[in-house]
Amino acid sequence: xxxxxxxxxxxxSRYSYCFRMPYAAVLLALALCAALTALCAPxxxxxxxxRSTFDMSLEELLGTTVTSVTRLPDRxxxxxxxxxxxxxxxxxxxxxxxxxxxxxxxxxxxxxxxxDAGTWSISARGFNNRYNxxxxxxxxxxxxxxxxxxxxxxxxxxxxxxxxxxxxxxxGPGASLWGSNxxxxxxxxxxxxxxxxxxxxxxxxxxxxxxxxxTIRYGGRFGPDTFFRLYAKHDEHGNFDTYAYNNAxxxxxxxxxxxxDKSDDLYSYQDGYRRQQFGFRADWENRGADxxxxxxxAYRLMQGxxxxxxxxxxxxxxxxxxxxxxxxxxxxxxxxxxxxxNRELSETSGxxxxxxxxWNAQKYLNPLTPHSDKKRVSxxxxxxxxxxxxxxxxxxxxxxxxxxxxxxxxxxxxxxxTDSFNNETISGFVxxxxxxLSPEMLMxxxxxxxxxxxxxxxxxxxxxxxxxxxxxxxxxxxxxKAVKAPGNETxxxxxxxxxxxxxxxxxxxxxxxxxxxxxxxxxxxxxxxxEFIAYELGYxxxxxxxxxxxxxxxxxxxxxxxxxxxxxxxxxxxxLVSKGAAHYEGFELSATWTPAPRWRLAAGYTWFSADxxxxxxxxxxxxxxxxxxxLRSYYDINPNLEFNSALYYQDNIRHPDIKLPKSLxxxxxxxxxxxxxxxxxxxxxxxxxxxxxxxxxxxxxxxxGAAQAERNFSIEMNWNLP
Amino acid sequence: MKAGERVQLTHGKTLRHxxxxxxxxxxxxxxxxxxxxxxxxxxxxxxxxxxxxxHLAKLVTWEKDRFTDDKAPIIVGFLGDAMPELPDYFESQAxxxxxxxxxxxxxxxxxxxxxxxxxxxxxxxxxxxxxxxLYVPRELERDIQKFPDLFNSRGALIVGETRGFTxxxxxxxxxxxxxxxxxxxxxxxxxxxxxxxxxQFLQHAIQVDSKSEGAGAGQKNSQERQKH
Numbered sequence: 001x002x003x004x005x006x007x008x009x010x011x012x013s014r015y016s017y018c019f020r021m022p023y024a025a026v027l028l029a030l031a032l033c034a035a036l037t038a039l040c041a042p043x044x045x046x047x048x049x050x051r052s053t054f055d056m057s058l059e060e061l062l063g064t065t066v067t068s069v070t071r072l073p074d075r076x077x078x079x080x081x082x083x084x085x086x087x088x089x090x091x092x093x094x095x096x097x098x099x100x101x102x103x104x105x106x107x108x109x110x111x112x113x114x115x116d117a118g119t120w121s122i123s124a125r126g127f128n129n130r131y132n133x134x135x136x137x138x139x140x141x142x143x144x145x146x147x148x149x150x151x152x153x154x155x156x157x158x159x160x161x162x163x164x165x166x167x168x169x170x171x172g173p174g175a176s177l178w179g180s181n182x183x184x185x186x187x188x189x190x191x192x193x194x195x196x197x198x199x200x201x202x203x204x205x206x207x208x209x210x211x212x213x214x215t216i217r218y219g220g221r222f223g224p225d226t227f228f229r230l231y232a233k234h235d236e237h238g239n240f241d242t243y244a245y246n247n248a249x250x251x252x253x254x255x256x257x258x259x260x261d262k263s264d265d266l267y268s269y270q271d272g273y274r275r276q277q278f279g280f281r282a283d284w285e286n287r288g289a290d291x292x293x294x295x296x297x298a299y300r301l302m303q304g305x306x307x308x309x310x311x312x313x314x315x316x317x318x319x320x321x322x323x324x325x326x327x328x329x330x331x332x333x334x335x336x337x338x339x340x341x342n343r344e345l346s347e348t349s350g351x352x353x354x355x356x357x358x359w360n361a362q363k364y365l366n367p368l369t370p371h372s373d374k375k376r377v378s379x380x381x382x383x384x385x386x387x388x389x390x391x392x393x394x395x396x397x398x399x400x401x402x403x404x405x406x407x408x409x410x411x412x413x414x415x416x417x418t419d420s421f422n423n424e425t426i427s428g429f430v431x432x433x434x435x436x437l438s439p440e441m442l443m444x445x446x447x448x449x450x451x452x453x454x455x456x457x458x459x460x461x462x463x464x465x466x467x468x469x470x471x472x473x474x475x476x477x478x479x480x481k482a483v484k485a486p487g488n489e490t491x492x493x494x495x496x497x498x499x500x501x502x503x504x505x506x507x508x509x510x511x512x513x514x515x516x517x518x519x520x521x522x523x524x525x526x527x528x529x530x531e532f533i534a535y536e537l538g539y540x541x542x543x544x545x546x547x548x549x550x551x552x553x554x555x556x557x558x559x560x561x562x563x564x565x566x567x568x569x570x571x572x573x574x575x576l577v578s579k580g581a582a583h584y585e586g587f588e589l590s591a592t593w594t595p596a597p598r599w600r601l602a603a604g605y606t607w608f609s610a611d612x613x614x615x616x617x618x619x620x621x622x623x624x625x626x627x628x629x630x631l632r633s634y635y636d637i638n639p640n641l642e643f644n645s646a647l648y649y650q651d652n653i654r655h656p657d658i659k660l661p662k663s664l665x666x667x668x669x670x671x672x673x674x675x676x677x678x679x680x681x682x683x684x685x686x687x688x689x690x691x692x693x694x695x696x697x698x699x700x701x702x703x704x705g706a707a708q709a710e711r712n713f714s715i716e717m718n719w720n721l722p
Numbered sequence: 723m724k725a726g727e728r729v730q731l732t733h734g735k736t737l738r739h740x741x742x743x744x745x746x747x748x749x750x751x752x753x754x755x756x757x758x759x760x761x762x763x764x765x766x767x768x769x770x771x772x773x774x775x776x777h778l779a780k781l782v783t784w785e786k787d788r789f790t791d792d793k794a795p796i797i798v799g800f801l802g803d804a805m806p807e808l809p810d811y812f813e814s815q816a817x818x819x820x821x822x823x824x825x826x827x828x829x830x831x832x833x834x835x836x837x838x839x840x841x842x843x844x845x846x847x848x849x850x851x852x853x854x855x856l857y858v859p860r861e862l863e864r865d866i867q868k869f870p871d872l873f874n875s876r877g878a879l880i881v882g883e884t885r886g887f888t889x890x891x892x893x894x895x896x897x898x899x900x901x902x903x904x905x906x907x908x909x910x911x912x913x914x915x916x917x918x919x920x921x922q923f924l925q926h927a928i929q930v931d932s933k934s935e936g937a938g939a940g941q942k943n944s945q946e947r948q949k950h
Contacts (some may be wrong), residue, residue, distance in 0.1 A: 009924055051814050052773075052818075053769045053772055053773030053776075053815075054776045054815050054818075054819050058774075058922070058923065059926075060900065061770060061773045061774055061777070061903065062905075064770055064902070064903075091891075249800035289836055344835070345834075345835070346838065387745075465748070468746070470764075470765070471764040471765075471807065472764060475748060477747075477748045479744070535744055537747050537748060545766065553747075589888060597901060663798055
């Protein structure tokens with residue numbers, strides 16, 4: 001890969017933060033695409049006669065076809081100076097997907113890898129692995145990030161899928177608004193107001209992968225302005241098949257004996273999960289300019305863990321211990337409650353005050369490394385927007401967050417040694433949007449300052465410029481700085497009983513083979529904040545009423561990235577240091593096209609390239625494919641019958657230790673619905689091309705192999721009753 | 723020069739390169755965007771709606787006292803800025819056309835804040851009520867219900883974009899159904915506004931009735947709110 005300029009570190013290793021040819025090529029390609037479209041568009045327009053509609057008769061006007069252009073709500077998205085993709089409720093319904101992480105596949109820039117039945121690696125723009133910490137995920141404004149490892153336990157997160165309004169996926173930094181963690185993206189899951197979910201919903205789903213999902217929800221009202229809903233949900237997800245790599249250890253007879261074990265009993269599963277959840281939401285609306293929301297959920301989860309299962313299997317077998325799915329089981333409980341008050345002060349001003357408490361406890365029952373933790377997050381958030389001076393739209397806010405965690409384990413210790421943590425984060429942000437140079441140019445300047453208990457104050461500024469020549473064309477560019485502050489995960493010492501240590505991690509003087517040995521990840525309180533600078537350029541256009549294109553080119557530079565450094569090779573002890581550096585860039589494209597009134601297509605493509613300067617525990621590109629594409633088709637055979645399908649392509653993954661081949665996944669489903677009577681029936685087939693489909697792997701060090709989804713079929717019945 | 727300093731310098735140079743590349747590409751894209759700005763879906767929709775409004779201006783009969791004299795213009799009002807292309811296009815065409823031998827004048831309005839000063843609200847509503855045709859985009863169909871006094875005036879033809887609005891306070895609804903504009907008419911509300919629409923127009927329209935939350939509902943809700 002050619003580099004325009006470069007530098008050398010003190011240690012002499014060659015690396016650069018420099019602007020490289022691929023990025024220039026991407027920018028050029030983007031500009032050329034736009035120029036070509038521009039050249040073609042006037043010709044197409046010129047063919048249409050320029051005739052005033054005032055001269056048309058009523059009959060002519062009535063006979064003219066027109067596409068309704070979604071306006072204010074969508075316009076704000078269309079004009080947004082960020083790479084944003086909205087997964088609508090219609091997209092969710094037509095996809096037939098029933099788990100939030102699976103639904104995120106619909107966003108073309110997101111890379112979603114299902115590691116096993118209940119574990120996902122989800123990320124935009126690199127760093128994809130199950131421990132990804134560089135992304136903010138929130139549901140109705142409540143953050144879902146785990147305060148111990150900084151990522152998301154996806155199996156713990158659920159909702160009534162029909163009650164979701166939309167999922168907004170922003171790829172790229174959102175730190176000036178959302179703060180730390182919003183480095184590579186922000187996923188915002190937004191549920192419908194209770195007003196829109198009135199009546200009964202009964203939903204049942206069964207299949208050979210997602211064994212059984214049952215949901216019941218009732219929405220009602222107290223008086224003219226107060227609406228509520230209550231729901232309960234039960235899920236059972238079966239095991240994935242296990243894929244063992246061609247390795248002497250993996251091919252050993254006792255390991256295979258257990259990896260081939262695949263019981264239908266959920267209590268002895270390896271990676272399946274069972275979950276119950278119930279919750280409520282109440283909205284008070286139209287009381288003058290005020291609206292109030294109170295909502296909450298509680299859940300219980302029993303989940304198998306493929307890593308724990310692998311570790312137990314490898315260690316227990318030589319000792320003559322029996323195989324046990326129980327050994328890999330995790331139990332989790334949690335609840336959350338949130339209140340929100342919105343007030344419109346005028347057409348151009350208002351504020352929002354939001355508070356939530358989220359509590360959860362997890363217990364790992366693996367007899368070799370049992371541990372448990374209890375966590376509580378409390379947050380209060382205030383935002384105020386108003387118009388000041390000549391067209392300055394100001395948004396500012398302040399946030400206070402308190403994290404509390406207690407751990408009980410013989411596997412996990414902390415430096416300094418403690419079993420209880422109390423962390424506070426205080427932050428404030430301000431953002432000003434104003435016309436710049438011309439009425440079509442909008443400049444948005446923003447900054448967030450955050451004070452945390454680990455690194456003190458962090459400033460995260462951003463500058464965004466939007467050019468909107470008309471409603472159907474938007475060009476935007478942004479330069480942002482984002483910071484990932486270290487969390488409790490950098491102070492933890494993980495004493496894992498055994499792990500598969502790749503040969504290339506052992507260094508010189510050791511045998512060139514993978515070895516199974518005691519493994520410790522040593523915490524380091526001196527770990528610094530990770531810094532990122534992102535450059536983005538985007539173009540959205542609606543060249544025709546039935547076609548929308550969205551293109552984004554990006555380049556990120558990361559400094560002080562966390563990486564592991566070997567302390568001792570045998571036993572294998574590594575520690576975290578802030579010596580990583582990387583730059584990565586890419587191109588994201590999404591399009592929607594309606595070739596016929598009954599047929600809609602959505603497509604997406606992502607190209608990603610990373611140049612890592614240092615190897616480490618959180619490599620940028622380990623599990624991120626260079627090319628990724630998808631094509632979805634929504635076709636209405638008649639008003640009561642739909643045929644929906646989706647094709648997902650993922651390039652091969654060049655992990656230093658494990659290679660994953662290219663994959664192509666096809667899902668297809670028929671939906672029969674009767675809107676008058678409120679019921680629908682869906683039949684879906686997934687992974688139709690390949691009988692066994694593998695798209696991720698559990699862990700770099702302790703994986704026995706990868707789980708793989710099998711071709712599966714499901715049927716779903718929904719009833720909506722008033 | 724120490725190696726560390728060199729890294730810093732190169733980093734600065736990189737930033738300048740990146741910024742320059744971004745600027746160049748941004749300018750290219752802006753130029754392309756401007757070239758693309760010939761006609762868009764929103765503009766096409768706006769042109770079509772403007773054509774219907776022009777026909778309404780020709781085919782609605784207002785009482786004589788709604789005009790100061792025989793040459794007074796027909797005032798066409800547009801609420802909000804959800805679809806700026808519509809008043810823009812109407813304004814660009816209006817000077818070349820006449821309706822009922824009168825000029826047409828475009829006015830743009832914003833709804834007052836519900837908790838604004840009462841005198842300010844009344845003043846703004848008074849201005850809006852002077853329109854002969856008031857166009858309410860669907861984004862504001864709900865908000866406008868907070869001002870029931872707006873519907874009490876006679877002689878203002880209220881045109882919305884959905885059937886639901888026509889069943890409440892609207893008189894004419896221009897809704898896009900399966901890619902074409904369908905006209906809905908609420909004769910009860912027309913009668914309340916003391917307006918008559920030519921049969922030439924009505925023959926293309928679907929008649930709807932006021933629902934229980936109809937014309938008087940806004941006023942009733944307002945009274946309830948005042949009680950609270």
